[in-house]
Amino acid sequence: MEKSGKIENTVYQHSIDINDLIIKKESIQTALGYKAGSAPDYVIKEIDHAFSEFNSINDIRGGFRIVYENPLSLKENGFYLSDVFFHTGAIIASNLTESDCVAFFLVTAGEVISKKVKEYNQSHNYMRAYIYDTVGSEIAECACDFIQSMIEKKVKTSGFSITNRYSPGYCGWDVREQHKLFSFFPDNFCHITLTKSALMIPIKSVSGIIGFGKKAVKRNYGCALCTMTSCYKRRKSG
Amino acid sequence: MTELLERLALCVEMGKIDKATPYPPELAGQDGADELTKQALDKGISPDDILHKACVIGMHSIGEKFQRNEVFVPQLLIAAKAMTCVMYHLKPFFVSGQIKTKGTFVIGTVSGDLHDIGKNIVCMVVEGAGFKVIDLGIDVPESAFLDAIHGNEGCIVGLSALLTTTMVNMEQTVNAIKKQYPQTKVIIGGAPVTGDFAQQIGADGYSHGPQGAVEFLNKAVV
Ligand code: B12
Numbered sequence: 050m051e052k053s054g055k056i057e058n059t060v061y062q063h064s065i066d067i068n069d070l071i072i073k074k075e076s077i078q079t080a081l082g083y084k085a086g087s088a089p090d091y092v093i094k095e096i097d098h099a100f101s102e103f104n105s106i107n108d109i110r111g112g113f114r115i116v117y118e119n120p121l122s123l124k125e126n127g128f129y130l131s132d133v134f135f136h137t138g139a140i141i142a143s144n145l146t147e148s149d150c151v152a153f154f155l156v157t158a159g160e161v162i163s164k165k166v167k168e169y170n171q172s173h174n175y176m177r178a179y180i181y182d183t184v185g186s187e188i189a190e191c192a193c194d195f196i197q198s199m200i201e202k203k204v205k206t207s208g209f210s211i212t213n214r215y216s217p218g219y220c221g222w223d224v225r226e227q228h229k230l231f232s233f234f235p236d237n238f239c240h241i242t243l244t245k246s247a248l249m250i251p252i253k254s255v256s257g258i259i260g261f262g263k264k265a266v267k268r269n270y271g272c273a274l275c276t277m278t279s280c281y282k283r284r285k286s287g
Numbered sequence: 288m289t290e291l292l293e294r295l296a297l298c299v300e301m302g303k304i305d306k307a308t309p310y311p312p313e314l315a316g317q318d319g320a321d322e323l324t325k326q327a328l329d330k331g332i333s334p335d336d337i338l339h340k341a342c343v344i345g346m347h348s349i350g351e352k353f354q355r356n357e358v359f360v361p362q363l364l365i366a367a368k369a370m371t372c373v374m375y376h377l378k379p380f381f382v383s384g385q386i387k388t389k390g391t392f393v394i395g396t397v398s399g400d401l402h403d404i405g406k407n408i409v410c411m412v413v414e415g416a417g418f419k420v421i422d423l424g425i426d427v428p429e430s431a432f433l434d435a436i437h438g439n440e441g442c443i444v445g446l447s448a449l450l451t452t453t454m455v456n457m458e459q460t461v462n463a464i465k466k467q468y469p470q471t472k473v474i475i476g477g478a479p480v481t482g483d484f485a486q487q488i489g490a491d492g493y494s495h496g497p498q499g500a501v502e503f504l505n506k507a508v509v
Contacts, residue, residue, distance in 0.1 A: 082359030091310050092361045170407065173371055175364040176302075182404050224452050246399030247452045 061199070062112035062239055065156075067103050070191040072184075074100065080183050095180045108159030109188060110239035111196040113259075115152045115203075121145065121260075133229050135258075138221030144212055144268050148260030152200045153233050154214070157241050158188035158253035185253040193255050200259050209261040213268060216257035217247075227256050291332065292341040295323040295373070299345025299415075302365025304372050310365075320369040324376045334380035335387065339417055342373045346415030347501075354498040360408065363497075367411035374414070381419075388419040390508040393435045394445035395423030397460055400453035405477060409445065412497035418504060429463040436468050443507050445500060446490075448477040458488040465489060472507050474500055 077096050078088045088096075122129035123145055127136040130151065137145075145151070162185035169178035193214060201211050218224035225247045231238075241254050249256065297303075298320040301311045305321035318326070327337050349366040352358045380386045392413050396406050403425050414420045421439065423431050436442060444464060448454040457475055464471055474492035475485050476499075485493035492503040 081361060082356070089310065089362065091365070095361070166404075173368060175368055175407075175411070176361045179360055179364055179404065218450070224450055244399065246450070246456075248399070248401060248450060250401070252401065 059203075060112065060114045060234070060238075061203075063110065063196075063199070065109040065111055065192055065195055067106050067109060067188070070109070070188065070195055072100075072187055072191050077180070077183055077187055080187060081180070091176075092180070095177055096184070098177070099181055099184045102165070106159065106161050106188070108161050108240070109157065109192055110159065110241075111154065111156035111192050111199075112234075112239050113152045113154040113196055113200055114233050115150065115200075116233065117150055121148055121150050121262075123148075131233075133232070135226060135229060136223065137215065137226070140220040141215045141222055144215070145260040147262050147264040147266060148212055149209070149262035149265075151258045151260050152204070152211075153230055153258055154193070154196050154200065154256070155231075155234060155239050155241050156189060156192040156196050156255050157239055157249070157251050158185045158192060159240075160251045162188065163252055189253045189255050193257070197259060200261070204261045209263060210265045211267065212260035212265050214257045214259045216255060230256050230258070291323060291327050291330070292336065292344075294318075295320060295327060295337070295341035296345040296348070298323060299342055299369045299373065300349045300366055302362065302369050304365075304369045320372045321376075324373045328376060334377050334385055337373065338377060338386055342370055342415060343417045346370055346412060350412050350415070350498040350501060354496060363408065363412070367408075367415060370411070370415045389417045390504065391419045391421060391439045391442040392445060392504060393421045393423065393432065393439060393442045394447065395427035395432065396425040396447045396449075397453055397456040398426055398428050399456050400448050400450060401425045402447070402449040402477075405449065406445075406447040409447070409476065409497040409500055413445075413500055413504060416501040416504065429460050432460055432464060433467055436464065436471055442471070443504055444471060444473045446473065446475045448475075448480065451479045454479050454484070457490070461488050461490050472503075474503050476500065 074096050075085060081092065116131055118130060123142060125142060126139055127134055127142055128145060162181060166178045166182045166185065169181060197214055204211060215222065217226045217230065227243055227247045231243045242250050244250065301314065303311065303314050303319040305319040308319050309315060324337060346366060349358060349363055353363050377386060394406060394410060396402055410420050410422050421435055423435060432444060436444065446457050446460055448457055461473055464473055472491045474494065475490045476494050480493060482493045494500045494503060
């Protein structure tokens with residue numbers, strides 16, 4: 050058990066049961082572009098079909114690493130951790146001001162779902178393939194929620210709260226910085242690998258950080274400050 | 288004849304593949320794209336008319352609705368499926384040269400990138416607009432684009448990327464193409480790509496969706 054105010058340097062890796070994720074059919078409809086209740090019947094049926102096959106999706110994984118350093122060496126454009134500078138940009142850095150430290154996380158919805166997408170595409174069942182692809186993305190997002198709540202529970206025992214999660218490729222943080230993030234995990238962690246061009250395999254994977262500290266707070270994403278007009282977080286937040 | 292082609296265009300647009308397809312409900316139990324294409328060929332309607340006066344019209348209509356956010360990708364994809372069904376019957380006429388496509392579109396996801404779902408949608412819509420599509424797949428090196436251009440004189444090239452890291456590989460590919468084949472037109476697209484970026488790297492066009500690609504291609508071949 051950690052003493053209050055101190056957390057051991059830890060790496061956790063979990064196999065996640067799909068039934069432990071809160072995946073909503075409505076979120077899939079929204080991700081497909083439909084407003085509540087406006088999706089055609091056949092789309093709703095396809096979503097139901099995908100959900101009926103959930104039990105075969107058995108390779109969802111997620112994990113995190115906490116490298117405890119207090120205080121976090123925060124700069125205007127990023128932070129240092131174990132001598133590595135994470136150039137997150139000002140938006141994310143400003144959301145870490147109350148954090149004492151960060152947790153790195155990786156999650157994946159696995160290969161099974163992507164294999165299904167491929168098979169359905171090959172048999173010319175394009176719509177089903179696309180809906181499965183969207184379901185795969187949603188599983189990855191929900192697995193992030195799951196790992197986020199694990200991190201939250203973990204640090205709470207020491208009296209800390211957490212920030213929102215931030216990923217390279219968002220909020221002005223260069224996607225190539227994933228290489229630094231991966232350097233904090235053992236090879237093949239959660240069966241995820243990173244290519245030279247900073248692409249994670251399996252495709253339905255997410256990497257990121259979550260800050261924590263005595264006074265850390267979850268703030269809305271700072272879309273008003275960001276220059277990426279095509280970003281989907283912006284669209285999500287209005 | 289026009290009535291049959293109009294019905295076929297509607298089936299393509301609505302994704303009514305065959306008689307058994309339950310959607311759209313108002314066409315339940317009626318012939319779909321499969322049956323209507325066969326009937327049209329039996330009646331001696333020219334394959335070229337079936338393509339350009341039915342299939343292309345149906346795909347154009349759904350593509351426009353997609354662009355206006357009136358329908359979304361699933362609806363576009365069932366239309367594409369109905370279109371594939373028409374194309375299946377028309378295949379021999381492409382081979383024999385009886386059907387003339389508007390031109391050839393060579394497309395691929397640039398090197399370092401493995402995403403294909405967006406590119407595949409573009410392929411289907413462009414094919415449905417009456418073009419021959421050569422899909423080079425994912426993680427396509429410059430050399431493969433150059434080979435394809437060499438083998439398909441006058442083709443237009445499309446590049447896709449989903450990450451900012453791989454988006455930069457578009458620049459190298461565009462440079463290589465323009466150096467060897469300055470006349471070849473290149474259009475780029477994908478989530479992080481913008482019109483400004485296209486201009487900056489010397490691509491001829493950008494579109495955030497498939498319909499814009501069709502408009503670009505239609506202009507490029509006149
Ligand atoms: C769903 C999603 C995910 C899912 C699934 C990802 C997947 N690849 O399957 C999950 C949650 C797993 C995910 C993860 C990540 N994502 Co993501 N994701 C998205 C999202 C919301 C939608 C992507 C999608 O599937 N769109 C649907 C398809 C059909 O659209 P499309 O591929 O863009 O294709 C259309 C057009 O672009 C166009 N088009 C495509 N190609 C071409 C070609 C031509 C010639 C033309 C004319 C048009 C064209 O037409 C297509 C049809 O309309 C986008 C944001 C967005 N709104 O686009 C971010 C986005 C792609 N992701 C992004 C990022 C950063 C990531 C991560 C790196 C985050 C992280 N650190 O974990 C990871 C990377 C994953 C990996 N494997 O490496 C960035 C990429 C930009 C960048 N900064 O590099 C985006 C753009 C979000 C943003 N910041 O705005 N992501």
